[in-house]
Amino acid sequence: MNIEVSTDNIKFFEALSSATRIRILEMLAGGAMNVKEIAGALELSSAIVTRHVQQLEEAGIIKCENASGIRGIQKICNLDLDQAVLFFRPRGKQNSTITHSIPIGLYHSYSITPTCGLSSDTRIIGLLDDPRYFADPEHTKANILWFGSGWVEYRLPNYLLGNQEARYIEISMEICSEAPGYNDNWPSDISFFINGIEIGMWTSPGDFGSSKGVFTPDWWNHGTQHGLLKTLLVSTEGSYMDGIRISDITIGRLGISYGQDIVFRIANSETSGNVGGVTIFGKNFGNYNQDINVTIDYLNKAKA
Template identity: 40%
Template sequence: MLHLTLENVDQLSALCNALSTPLRIRILQQISDKNLSIVQIAENLNTSVSTIAANVKVLEESGLIITDLHTATRGTKRVCTKNYADIFINLDARYPLFASRKTIEVNMPVGHFSNCIATPTCGLIGSTGTIGSEDLPSAFFEPAHTDARHIWFRTGHVEYRFPNNTYRFQNIELHGIGFSMEICSEAPNYEMDWPSDITFWINDREVGTWTSPGDFGDRKGKLKSYLWNKTFFTQYGHLLNISINQAGTFIDDVLVSQQTIDTLDLKQPGITLRIGIKEEAEHKGGINLFGSGFGDHDQDILMKLDYQLHE
């Protein structure tokens, strides 16, 4: 959810301008529950591609949507994704409804896993090159594994232990927990059509599964990493967002399970996130995880805890 007040003058102006035409609202309707290319939106709305492209630019500049270039049959296509499921605007400064709501963020490097099982194809790359030997599971236990910026494996899992910095508070109400990471499938070299059923657990509770469509290596990653010239290798992933609140668990704003913030046993000093491939998975297509400096997004695994303190 995007929270705005009358103090956010420039952002409010851009937002209101973006929502000021029926066409741009219809574009948002088109991508409310799925991602579509500009050409697909133009066809659905019976409007020219140039008109849709111009209006998509306004929506993107306002922050309402994000776009990414994907490989198409001929060249590339720009795919549109909504950036927010909800927007709240507080028009009365006397009643700051969310003044007591706070967010704690923890950034976890991808190499700082506390437990793992990895099978080939597998490996780790740090800031200066390969850690250990590729396709050797014991490399995941090298002391240098904490320096990894990119890890991959065909089956198994990695587990991360995050600090729960809300644990020390009394009279606290947790509103939600979220994780963001750049991730995709793992194939030999790379394969754009390579589905993988990737499952997530929080505190040993399965919260949902996301099917990655492929292992992305059709272009160079946006960040100039060690992989920059290895064009036959995985280059980038999908920026995946997991959100758990009172309504359930959402992956990229799609409800995937009934696990809620109340069922995750968060009243303890640590929070465990496991990312893996289940034994019974239909698509055992592996996992690539990208950290800061690698792939398209300069981040590690980001956890957010939304909470409110009561007197």
């Protein structure tokens, strides 16, 4: 997220002005927690923690969801931001953003090898470890998908007009490796491509199944439970994963222009150093109740 230092964003800065709220963010960096767990760790009452959580949520820093628990409804808190860039100089009012949420089952092309499969939040789609079912019409309903190696490709909408140019594209998703069953120590070199250009690679540390995903359905017993929320950013300066530079590829090299779809590929090649597969989580699975979120920031070009 890009934040201009101005009174328009005062809620964001006020949310970070408390040592207690910073401690809450430090804890949530390790994974989702409910209000009672946070209160216990901080040795504060749930009522006090609820007020702090509400302020962080109003600032857009965390996201909270109600979930059924053993003792009734619990408020589950997750980080909603991995990074924020502060702009001390006004960028002007010519900048705008376009946002999309792409369901993970809406890939348009794929080439994958087992182990593999897809599932909605109510049932497995087709047969496990049979790549043919990635072409099943039901694949559009998938809330989780996984493959041992290969790639899936998404077409991202591009609504830029002829007088606009992209300044950055940001893509966030919950993702991890794919091991048979699960294995928390199962590295996988996952590469990301936009319009056929490799943006960079991130090594997933494992396929996480030792603890239940916050939003993973109770009926799910197929190993993998949750991933890690990763944010890919390609700007005028280069490409970054969670704020860490992964390549020198800039937004200008991607050919994002009027009338052209944006093709996004997630891949784990059989020639990688760590062939550990890919698992992608959508809504109602994992620790983050989201699909593939895309933000394109653009600038209205000056008239000649």
